[in-house]
Amino acid sequence: MTKVDKDIFLKLGQFYKIMGDETRLRILNLLEKRELKVGEIAIRLEMTSSAISHQLQILRYHKLVKSRREGKEIYYSLQDDHIMGIVKYGMEHILERKKA
């Protein structure tokens, strides 16, 4: 296994780690429909704004979401079109799997 190959698995592993959190997946799922402010996400997921904000920072750092301020509020939306495709793809197959 070359250094490059190892690197691919490191990157892929990192991606899966980011997605390996229920809260982050649920945030991305909400944002797929439309952009939302932090507070709205918090209410929908029944969590504190702080917890949501922390997760949004992680998602933003990894360029999965972007933000835009409008007055006191900050709207978040998906930045990467690919991502939800991957998630949906995974979702279908996981559900297939569960049936079997």
Add this chain to the structure above:
Amino acid sequence: MTKVDKDIFLKLGQFYKIMGDETRLRILNLLEKRELKVGEIAIRLEMTSSAISHQLQILRYHKLVKSRREGKEIYYSLQDDHIMGIVKYGMEHILERKKA
């Protein structure tokens, strides 16, 4: 969000968590080509047999690999055909993403 919806993200998150480890991804990648004994995997990944064995138990528990004994050795192979499809799909898109 219904309880069922939440459940989907929990399951999906769990799947991603399993895949969110470089060692496990590399093991699965090796097994995609052919079945291997624990020791062979350990050598290929330059890790101890114990570390590999621990990870194999996790993969087996989640029904991603299966094992078969042959004398003193135990051969592992992929159990789920879907899985590597998902991984490959993710891999291609992650690499696409990196370019952008």
Add this chain to the structure above:
DNA sequence: CCTATATTTGAATAATTGTTCATATATTCA
């Protein structure tokens, strides 16, 4: 039986991580 080899197992450890809480920052409006 005894030894050597392959693998598993359990405890211990260090590292990472998600949430909470308190506080800080930014913005609006009076």
Add this chain to the structure above:
DNA sequence: TGAATATATGAACAATTATTCAAATATAGG
């Protein structure tokens, strides 16, 4: 300027996790 609201930030905490180490188990061959 001051109060109110929205969000971000940092420290602390508990929980999870990957690897290591030592010991246990299983198998084959002498």
